[in-house]
Amino acid sequence: MIPDTSAQDSALPTSGPRKKRLLFAGILAIAAATGIGFQFKHTVNGGASYSRSRLTTATAEIGDLTRDVSAEGKVVAASAPTLYAGSGGSITLSVEPGNPVKAGQVLATITSPELVANLAQARSAADAVKSAWLLAQADTRLADASAEAAVQTTELGLASASNELARQTRAFDVGATSGLTVEQSRDAVARAKIAYEQAKKASTLKNDATRFELAARRHAYERAQLQVGDLERQQEELSVRSPVDGQVGQIFVNDRSTVAKDAKLLAVVDLSKLEVQVQVAESQARELTAGMPGEISGNGGQWRGRVSSVSPEVVNGEVSARLRFDGAQPEALRQNQRLSVRVLLDNRAKILRIARGAFVEEGGGRWAYVVTGDVAVRRPIRLGAQGMSQVEILDGIQSGEEIIISGSELFKNAERVQLIK
Missing domain, CATH: 2.40.420 (conserved putative lor/sdh protein from methanococcus maripaludis s2 fold)
Structure with missing residues (x-):
């Protein structure tokens, strides 16, 4: 048999190291208890x-x-009218974007054969109505003369019958005629008087009728003239003119193209009057009103401003407002240039x-x-x-x-x- 190694084994001493391990575990337990007590103390005294x-x-x-509203704004023209086509037709442009223009200058011309034909027809119709009105005036004068002649004739007949009655009455008084003749003369006077009164009434009625007829003819002529004037205005608008001094902005149509009535043609920018447009949050815009003072700064300068308008519409949670320069407008500003804006709402001391x-x-x-x-x-x-x-x-x-x-x-x-x- 092969001997084992049990005879070589010996027991190790355990008293010293074991005591150290127990001591270290006790220290850890005391530290944990102290931390818990400290945390408990803080929790009891002051919460988390x-x-x-x-x-x-x-x-x-x-x-x-100081209560104010600050925002970034952009320079816009206070007056930037957009021009539209008054009639449909073929357009010919006379300017290009950026060209300086004067008020009244022709920027484009529209050719409209249909409008030209309508104007010619309206003028012809107005001439025909005018001729009818003049003819009615001549007929009225002729009718007035006839009525006046009838009145004068009946008046002369009444005078003649009255004279005859006077002669027969004198003859009857001296016995030169019979009473029957006098009565016949008196009846003739009565008939002549009735004829005279009817002639006067007929003349008056005729005058009223002719006056109404002339008024109707005159009104028809005036309506025809209004139609001619409207078509002439439309023809004048075929020459698109600049309403302000400024520069040509964007052009929305091509040269020599066909445009419809009321089509957008081009925009003119008046750079002599500039404003700064800002977008303000809806919550801040509630207190914005026209006339509030503000400050505009940029390009190393600072200028006083004043709120000129506040949009009543909210778009994407923002309200558009505009400020104009309070005093002389600074030079060297351009459209869409970025500037800083500050509007003073309130100041409490x-x-x-x-x-x-x-x-x-x-x-x-x-x-x-x-x-x-x-x-x-x-x-x-x-x-x-x-x-x-x-x-x-x-x-x-x-x-x-x-x-x-x-x-x-x-x-x-x-x-x-x-x-x-």
């Missing part, structure tokens, strides 16, 4: 703990608050203010965390006017108190938190 490095604080103070932060949007600005030592306590507040960088405090915070303006969303609305370095 957060590092100050993750928070932004500010101190409330008395000072001035000696109020309690604090730097603006995320706490304004969180909870609608109804509460904030006030820092006292290493503890932050949630406190209700009331805000007033709000500027771009500062807000007014109406209630809940005293001057000199420190509040957390950013980062408090980590607290998850806890009433009290502990702050650590």
Whole structure:
């Protein structure tokens, strides 16, 4: 048999190293218990703990608050009319984009055979109506003469019958004639009087009828003249003229092409009157009104401005507004050039203010965390006017108190938190 090595084995001493391992484990247990106790103490005294490095604080103070709106704007022409075709036809352009033009200068000409034909027909119709009106005037004068002659004839007959009655009456008085003759003469006078009255009435009625007829003819002629005038205006508009002094902007049609009525032709830019157009957020545009003062800066210069108009329409959450230069317009400005704009909304002096932060949007600005030592306590507040960088405090915070303006969303609305370095 081969002998084993059991005779060579010997027991090692265990008292020293084992005691060291037990001592190290005890130290770890004591340290863990101490940490738990420390954390428990902080939890009991101040709630959850957060590092100050993750928070932004500010101190409330008395000072001035300026509320304004700042935005980037672009230079636009205050007057940039777009010209349209008054009639359809073939267009011939006389200018190119960028050409300087004067008010009244012909920029393009439209040839419209249809309009020319309509104008000729309207003029011919107006001449025919005028001839009918003149003929009616001549007929009226002839009718007036006939009526007047009839009145004069009946008047002469009445006078003759009256004279005859007078002679027969004198003859009857001296016995030279019979009473029957006198009665016959009296009847003749009565008939002559009736004829005279009827002639006068007929003349009056005839005058009324001819007056109405002449008025109708005159109105027809005036309508024909209005049609001619409208077509002449349309023909005049075939020569497209510049309404202002300026430069030709964009041209929307090709030379020698056919355009329809009311088609967009070209734009003219009046560079003598420039404005700055800005896009303002809907929430800030609510307080913008025409006439508010502002500042325009760019190209190393700064100029005073004034809000000239505010669009009533909201597009993509923004409102378009325009500022005009208050005073002399600066030189060397170009269309669509970028400038900075600042509009002053309000200026309040000696109020309690604090730097603006995320706490304004969180909870609608109804509460904030006030820092006292290493503890932050949630406190209700009331805000007033709000500027771009500062807000007014109406209630809940005293001057000199420190509040957390950013980062408090980590607290998850806890009433009290502990702050650590």
